[in-house]
Amino acid sequence: MDLKQLQYFVACAQSGSFSDAAKILYSTQSSVSKVIKTLENTLGIQLFDRLPRGIRLTVQGQKVYHYVCKITNEIDTLENMAAHGMTKWIRISLNPSSWFADQFVDFYNETYEKKYHFQITAAGVRSVMERVRDYMDDIGFVYILSQQKENFLHELARNKIQFVALYETDVILYPGRQTEFYDSEKERVDLEELEGLRFIQNYQDEFFDIGAAREDAFQWQNLDISVLTNSDHIMEKMLRNSKVSNVGGSYLSENKTGTTPGIPLNMGDSKVIFGYMLRRGEETDESIQELLAFLMSRLPKN
Structure with missing residues (x-):
């Protein structure tokens, strides 16, 4: 599991679509889908329900999302500190x-x-x-x-x-x-x-x-x-x-x-x-x- 996977997961959860997430991440739909599938295999959890139009977090995916948001936001804080000192x-x-x-x-x-x-x-x-x-x-x-x-x-x-x-x-x-x-x-x-x-x-x-x-x-x-x-x-x-x-x-x-x-x-x-x-x-x-x-x-x- 790496930071890229977590960032892709958050983008997918917030956009509700692999294709929309790909636009946000400047990637491709197939690449985003592959990253999410790898993360699901690593965790042993299905994170998203694949729907005819878009995706939706599963119950377990919602729980993971709460933890991942905390992690990614703390990383953003660290990056801001590195860029701007103790802002x-x-x-x-x-x-x-x-x-x-x-x-x-x-x-x-x-x-x-x-x-x-x-x-x-x-x-x-x-x-x-x-x-x-x-x-x-x-x-x-x-x-x-x-x-x-x-x-x-x-x-x-x-x-x-x-x-x-x-x-x-x-x-x-x-x-x-x-x-x-x-x-x-x-x-x-x-x-x-x-x-x-x-x-x-x-x-x-x-x-x-x-x-x-x-x-x-x-x-x-x-x-x-x-x-x-x-x-x-x-x-x-x-x-x-x-x-x-x-x-x-x-x-x-x-x-x-x-x-x-x-x-x-x-x-x-x-x-x-x-x-x-x-x-x-x-x-x-x-x-x-x-x-x-x-x-x-x-x-x-x-």
Whole structure:
């Protein structure tokens, strides 16, 4: 077993195709397939199911993938150290957030002399969890609905991840400027009133639907989501210039400030929770602690 085999394995797992992995690796499909077959023979494990269109990790392959990600990421860290000395990298994944973007710029400027280097990835809740679990990132920031918190925490426990809530905010409807709700001066909106509206959302996250057994539970499938994006710039432009609306949190949706007034959704005691994920039982680096302290200083008191 060698590093090349592990790198090929990760590329295949992430792309879901030998041919796509070959493009990433500047190799050929037959060469990639041969390397993976050799690795499977060495381990005595079938790593992938070969499907009519692409490949899929087997159950055993998923377990191997978790370990291999940790190994390859540590090697990347060593290579960075060799190239840049003792450069400190902080790897972050998060749900798209204009509020976080603003705070990050200030944090970067405040810590400029420390020469931190950052890798930041925007993704959905489940992807953020998996990236932290697989040692691809050091910390992950997410938004979840309070009514889904119990199921969300159960999923994290299975993956040996801990979650710390930082802030709770109301669930808010942000109507686009061309919708009938814009400038309606309504104080609250019921879920039934959302029928007929089209929505733009950052991500159609699984955790908004997990365990949604309550009658008042918010479920993505009940909304007509016409645009999914990880771009706050697209979000702002669409709300300003089209007939779409957005559902989000109040305080942490600054990209909508000046775009459209928010109207609280009548969802009982449901809240949007903002918090972070870490691998359970592992010591937190001082740089991560510094980032967390900075973010908490910027949040208002609940």
